[in-house]
Amino acid sequence: MVANGQRALPVELTSFVGRRKEISDVRRTLRRSRLVTVTGIAGVGKTRVAVKAAEGVRRAFADGVRFVELSSLTDPDRLAQVLARALEVPDMGAQAGEEGLAEYLADKELLLLLDTCEHMIGACSRLVRTLLAAAPGLRVLATSRQPLGxxxxxxxVIRPMAVPEPQERPSxxxxxxxESVALLLERITAVDPSFELTEENAGTVAELCRRLDGIPLALExxxxxxxxxxxDAILRLIEERFWLGDEATESADPRHRTMQAAIAWSHAFCTEEERLLWKRLSVFPGQFDLAAAEAVCADDRLAVERVYPALDGLVAKSILVCVKGADRTVYRMLDSIREFGTAQMRDPEERRELLVRHRDHYFAVARAGASVEPGGDLAERWVRVRGEWPNLRSALEFCAADPAEAAVGAKMVLALEYLWIACGMSREGRHYAEWFVQVGRPDPVTRVRLLSLLSYILVAQGDLRAANGHxxxxxxxLATVDDPACRTRLVKIRGTVAVGEGDLAGAERHLTEAIELLGCHEGSDVTMLAAMVELGIARIWLGRIDEAAEVLEDCKKICLSSGQxxxxxxxxxxxxxxxxxxxxPREKALTLLRDALRVQRRVHDASGAxxxxxxxxxxxxxxxxxMWVTRLLHASHGQWRQVRQPLFGSPNFLAEHARCEERLRRSLSRADYEEAAAEGSAMSMDEAIAHALGGVDDPLAAAPPRERRVPLTPREEDVARLIAEGLTNRExxxxxxxxxxxxxxxVEHILAKLNFSARSQIAAWVIRHRAG
Incomplete structure (x- = not known):
């Protein structure tokens, strides 16, 4: 989950020009302030400055830099959950919201970059205040059109780029x-490599930068x-058409009017089809692909075969950003451009129709995840579905906000069951299942299905009491409604609850009945496969190992043949x-577990991992x-911290955990055990998995045995290195x-771990390790 989980800073698709002073100011201010907000008008480059500054200070934070984009979020009450998902907070816990997020961040040394906060200033301010109070090692860098307060x-404040004065005639x-001229030249030569700045065109270029107020997006x-x-033709057109004075460009800040006018000017240069598509694409909260654009935007006014040419035209005009991946191309809009497109949507019925089409498309994406073609991998499909979460969330919020769409929203929640159960998004699944149960007024059968799903999520979170209530x-x-499928699912989940409660005889009875009702045949029913796994585990704890092996091997065969x-x-x-x-011999079992761990990492299944x-x-x-094993055991325990009952609350698993812990305590001195336990508990999921896999990414596993017993954390290594450079603690x-x-x-920890008494010994130790 290093690649997936770190929420890497956005990749720059165009070269970065200028802004050295602004970047330096941000970095310098971060040294003395735990909350820095970068503000400025739309299009001035707040995000790019913040990202560039964050890249420069990444090594100063032991737990790295995390980027969270907020422009697609419309519900301030969901802010904590969105941050939790972006930060890869273990998602199987019942504890949610600000409290769970604060607990997760309490011991982290991390820079959190919150991008585009202006539409929920109050919520961002409250949450940041809570998190900074709970996590001494946390710093927050935010971008917004106004301070958080x-x-x-x-x-x-990020100002527009410097422009030449009118009276100047520089060479x-x-x-x-x-900077404004350098940016304009960089972007012009990207589309016209033959262009050169000369004595003849210098005045025109300077005037063009002045007319656009040095605003980067307007220049681009x-x-x-x-x-x-x-x-010269571009400048003439700006002078003739730029200031149209329509409502889209009204603003108290003249530079904001410049930005709006630049967007309106680009809009005027689009073809009719491009303008229509621009307006319709504004319903996408984040990225989208061609198939989505065709499904949502095509109709009798814009034929499906005309969507791609219009899309390509918007890319050429820098209205859309095109991101080409290995097997997929996606598009996205900058926030200010999306806002302009939304403003063109003056007919509420037209917007509602587009939102319905948007919802229907992503509902179809969810339903398509229920099956996989021969030779395919269902998990891989759901990794792709998970990447569509901003659009899926937007579709669910549309249904939640309109009572007429609640029935469809409930069905969409059910279609996304794999996402909630397997892909580390149980917090979101619980939220929407509870909402549509309580507010959506579903029909009896849909209500039973939602409650069953909610019960399954609650079992995974260890909340067996709430699951039993549902x-x-x-x-x-079901005493008044005859639905065999719902009744079968209810029997199965009763078995799941019984496993968690340690009622193994009851679990075997319920799960066996559910498998018989489902039909134990070669297929891809996730409910049946889950029942088979749970039945196998129940039989293991009952001591019927051969019967457990039989059902688990049957399950594995079905999974291999169906891409599960x-x-x-x-x-x-x-x-x-x-x-x-x-x-x-344990080698085969370890191979199975490490293979399973790789799959769990890929789909973000925190409880499975x-x-x-x-x-x-x-x-x-x-x-x-x-020491290695103790770190691993406590790394696992650390990942359960967000869970009300670690190990699903199962008394059988908990008893084995206690026996393993006692064995390790007898193998180590108290100091060594506590040291290893603390190091393991502090590991992220990525570090814990690397530790378990024993690969080159695990510095503790790769270190010689002698050094493993006195390992330094990454932050302690940084401190030791700076001591070797001669810096004081203040420096x-x-x-x-x-x-x-x-x-x-x-420094005290380093001295204790290395059994040293002086800083000079630390410096000598660093030098020896460099030589080694």
């Missing part, structure tokens, strides 16, 4: 040193015209427990370095942008 906030060389929109027009309501409804790699990974977990129970980490520790105890604190007291604590 939170205590301790430092506001940096081409001097003119090119103005104008530069696109150079594909077909010389710069199941009782299901039973009451996620369900297959859980079958591997069960089969690893079978091998352990039989006392067979945490269980794999746990079981690997059980198998390694007594065979591997006990280190400034360099790493942390408090002096934090550095003092790190």
């Amino acid at each position: 939170a205590p301790g906030e430092h506001n940096l 081409p060389e001097a003119l090119a040193r103005y 929109l104008a530069a696109v015209r150079a594909r077909v027009l010389p710069v 199941l009782k309501e299901c039973e009451a409804i 790699s996620w369900a297959g990974s859980w079958a591997d977990v069960g089969l690893a427990l079978v091998l352990r129970a039989r006392g067979e 945490s269980l794999c980490l746990e079981l690997i520790a059980w198998l390694a105890a007594g065979h591997e370095d006990p 280190i604190a400034r360099r790493l942008m942390v408090g002096r007291r934090t550095v003092d604590t790190h």
Whole structure:
């Protein structure tokens, strides 16, 4: 999950020009303030400056930099959940919202970049205040059109780029040193490589930058015209048509009017089809592909075969950003351009029709995930579906806001079951299932299906009491409604609850009945496959190992033939427990668990990955370095912190965990055990998985045995390196942008871990390691 989970900073699709002072100001301010807000008008480049500054300070944060884009979020009440998902907070917990997020961040040293906060200033301010109070190592860098207004906030205003004064007549060389001119030239030569700044066109270029007020987005929109027009023609057209004075350009800030006028000017240069598509594409909250654009935007006014030419035209005019991947091309709009498109949608019925089409398209995307073509991989399909979350969330919010669409919204929640259960998004699944149960007034059968899904989510979160409450309501409804499919699912979830409660006989009875009702045949029913895995695990705890192996092997065969790699990974977990129970050599069981762990990582199944980490520790105890195993066991436990009941609350799993922990305590001194436990608990999921897989990404596993017993954390290594460079604690604190007291604590830990008494010994140790 390193690639998926880190929420890497956005990749720059065009070269970065200028802004050295602004970037330096942001970095310098971050050293003395835990909350920095970069403000400025639309199109001035707030996000790019913030991202560039964050790249420069990434190494100063032990837990890295996380980027969270908020423009697609419309409900301020969902802000904490959106941040939790972006930060890869383990999502199987019942604890949600600000409290769970604050607990997760409490021990992190992290820079959080919140992009586009202006449409929910109050919510962002409240949440940032809560998180900064709970997490001393957290710093927040926000972009917004206005300050957040939170205590301790430092506001940096990003101004438009410098432009030449009207009376100036600089040489081409001097003119090119103005940032606005440099940006314009960079973008013009991208579309017209033959263009050069000369004595003849210098005045025109300077005037063009002045007329556009040095606003980067306005300059880029104008530069696109150079594909077909010389710069003097571009300037003439601006002078003739730029200030149209329509309602779209009304603003108290003249520079904001310039930005709006630049967008309106680009709009005027679009063809009728491009303008129509621009307006309709504004219903997409984030990225989209050609298929989505055709499904949502095509009708009798815009034929489906004309969507791509119009799309291509908008890319050429820099209205859309095109991002080409290995197997897919997607498009997106900048916020200010989307806002302009939305403003053109003056007919409420037209907008509603587009939102319905948008919802229907992504409902179809959800339903398509229920099956996979021969030789395919259902998990891979759902990884793609998960990437569509901004659009899926927008579709669900549309249904939630309109009572006439609530029935469709409830069905969409059910269609996304795999996303909620397998792909680490149970928090969102619980939210929407509860909403449509309580507010959507579904019909009895749909209500039972929603309550069953909600019960399944609650079992995964360890909230067995709430799950039982919903199941009782299901039973009451089914006493008056005859629906065999719902009744079968209810039997299955009763078995799932029984596994969690430790009622193994009841679990076996319910799960066996459910499998018989479902029909144990070769297919891809996730409910049946889950029942088979749970039945196998129940039989393991009952001591009927051969029967457990039989049902788990049958499950694995079905998974292999139907592309169900996620369900297959859980079958591997069960089969690893079978091998352990039989006392067979542990290498095969470890192979199964590590294969399962890779699948769980790919689909973001936090509970599955945490269980794999746990079981690997059980198998390694007594065979591997006990420090390594202790780290792993507590890394697993750390990932369950967001769960009300670790290990699903299962008494059988919890008892085994306690036995493994006791064995490790006997193998180590108290100091060594507590040190390894603390290091494991502090690991992220990425680090824990690397530790378990024992690959080159795991510095602890790769280190020689002698060094493993005195490992430094990444932040302690940074401090040690700076000590070797001769810096004082105060200077280190400034360099790493942390408090002096934090550095003092790190130095004390380093001295204790290495059994040193002086800073000079730390410096010598660093030098030896560099040489080694």
